[in-house]
Amino acid sequence: MDITFDHVSFTYQAGTPFAGDGLKDVTTTIKDGSYTAIIGHTGSGKSTLLQHLNALLKPTTGTVTIGDRVITNETNNKNLKPIRQQVGMVFQFAENQLFEQTVAKDIAFGPENFGMASAEAEKQAAAMVDLVGLPQDVLEKSPFDLSGGQMRRVAIAGVLAMKRRCWCLTSRPLA
Helix, strand or coil: CCEEEEEEEEEECCCCCCCEEEEEEEEEEECCCCCCCCCCCCCCCHHHHHHCCCCCCCCCEEEEEECCEEECCCCCHHHCHHHHHHEEEECCCHHHHCCCCCHHHHHHHHHHHCCCCHHHHHHHHHHHHHHCCCCHHHHHCCHHHCCHHHHHHHHHHHHHHCCCCEEEECCCCCC
16 A cells, blocks of 8 residues: 655644644655655654654645645544554554553554454453563553553554554654
């Protein structure tokens, strides 16, 4: 599933005295199966660009094409679930994505929310904990009792558990 940005610009608080450019005329394609790094200084638009990958933000001008779906500023917000099932995100402060009582419940939340049976989601959570290098006993702990690095790994495990075609990790290391 290719993702294409075609002359995408995004303005925060458009139409107000506080308007500010987040992106200006971005044109690029992220090819299916590729690894893409987006680097830049603080405030250069990296996170803004990433939030367009699953329509958390919609372009002020231009188009974002995700697979065969075209996103513009006119795109209806009610029909974005299929895109969000394809593109998962782990934000810079991944620990802010955690909210459940246990690690197992947190990792299983996304798959269950998109229709996976609870028993299967629990198995998926256990497999993802292994994948991100955490011990199985962490599954019954509160995510808020973990170290920062462990919290980030749990957030990544939650995204991986949803079996996305594309996923993004923003600019903070796992350690």
